[in-house]
Amino acid sequence: MIRQVGILLYPDFQLLDVAGVTAAFEIADTLKGGAYHVTPLSLHGGLVRSSSGMALDTVACSSNDFFDTFIVVGGEGHKRAMKSPELLDCILKQSRNTRRICSVCSGAFLLAAASLLDGCRVTTHWQQAEFLKLLFPKVKVEADAIYVHDGAVWTSAGISAGIDMSLALITQDLGEQTARRTAQQMVVFYHRPGGQSQFSALLEMGGGEERFGTLLGWVRSHLTQRLSVETLAARVGMSPRNFSRAFRSSVGMSPAKAVERLRLEAARERVEQSSLPIEAIAAMTGFHDPERMRRAFLRAFGQPPQAVRRNANIRTSC
Known part of the structure; x- marks a missing residue:
């Protein structure tokens, strides 16, 4: 046929x-x-x-x-x-x-x-x-x-x-x-891991100064740390006030929002690709509190982590 x-x-x-x-x-x-x-x-x-x-x-x-x-x-x-x-x-x-x-x-x-x-x-x-x-x-x-x-x-x-x-x-x-x-x-994935966010987050935020692109790469590797404005400003040798202003101007969002985007990216990838408990994923991506991660998922994706996992399973089975 x-x-x-x-x-x-x-x-x-x-x-x-x-x-x-x-x-x-x-x-x-x-x-x-x-x-x-x-x-x-x-x-x-x-x-x-x-x-x-x-x-x-x-x-x-x-x-x-x-x-x-x-x-x-x-x-x-x-x-x-x-x-x-x-x-x-x-x-x-x-x-x-x-x-x-x-x-x-x-x-x-x-x-x-x-x-x-x-x-x-x-x-x-x-x-x-x-x-x-x-x-x-x-x-x-x-x-x-x-x-x-x-x-x-x-x-x-x-x-x-x-x-x-x-x-x-x-x-x-x-x-x-x-x-x-x-x-x-x-020579492609049969089922590609993750969603579009894995390809868009750093790309969308990486159009500014090189030092902030390097900083965001470091953040992505240290999501479980306390990533305050003071911590990030110290990484690039700036005062917190000047850092916040320069970062927003260069990257297009606040440092806190950028950190949350990267945490969401990492968390969603684990939610979709693993059977790890939501509590464990919250801990390993820096949210720590599952409820905090749930609220972030609702803001970003309109769904809690459990629903994102169910939908990922449905897509995989199609």
Whole structure:
């Protein structure tokens, strides 16, 4: 049985969004000897230019086409694409002729604009998550997830997360063994550990002065210590007052907030990947008090640690 996979492109799409998922299905197809056929689609067909300048040849979308899996990719062009009634109508019609509908990165905005994500749990790139929430309040955005599966809807975070989602789709179709062999061929994780926060926290905070980047790296390795402003200021040879002002200006948040972000990152990784008691995780990540960690999780993720662990288990089993 050959499963038809349609991948929708539009001007200024992200080339890697397409390449990653296509490669995953191509390798799985090779391993199983005829499992998938991938078709690049666009509104009118023909060459479509990516944001990098490279173009791909596509087939025109037709409401008569049936695709087992229909994927909308992301890219800089999504802002214009989501304002095209013709393109959104194409997505809506395709959604009626597919077993599952998916997005990579900012492709979620197009699905949301087509009213296909109302009431659904979804994800997108961590930098776009708050904007997706703002534009589409009926959508339940899980900002830290690598990918989310909610019924027939699958959404994934930025670029490489499309590969993670594709491996999960392959697992659903062809079994774990084939998906694992596909991951091995691609030299990627079969199940990537942690969420987007592990890739975003230090990157988001590391755009300032080198001394503060070095300090944050030290903080990450000493989370169980008492990391007061005075302690951090002494590490960089500054007075607490000048340190607080300079740190906020450079990093974009207070020292206390930065420490909490790094503790949350470490705690969530352990919550999702281990069966350690929540009390033990609170102690080893510097929260010490489980209730303090629970409040921090609620502020950051909208869920207590136990719910984050349950959701991680659900994603892993999908």
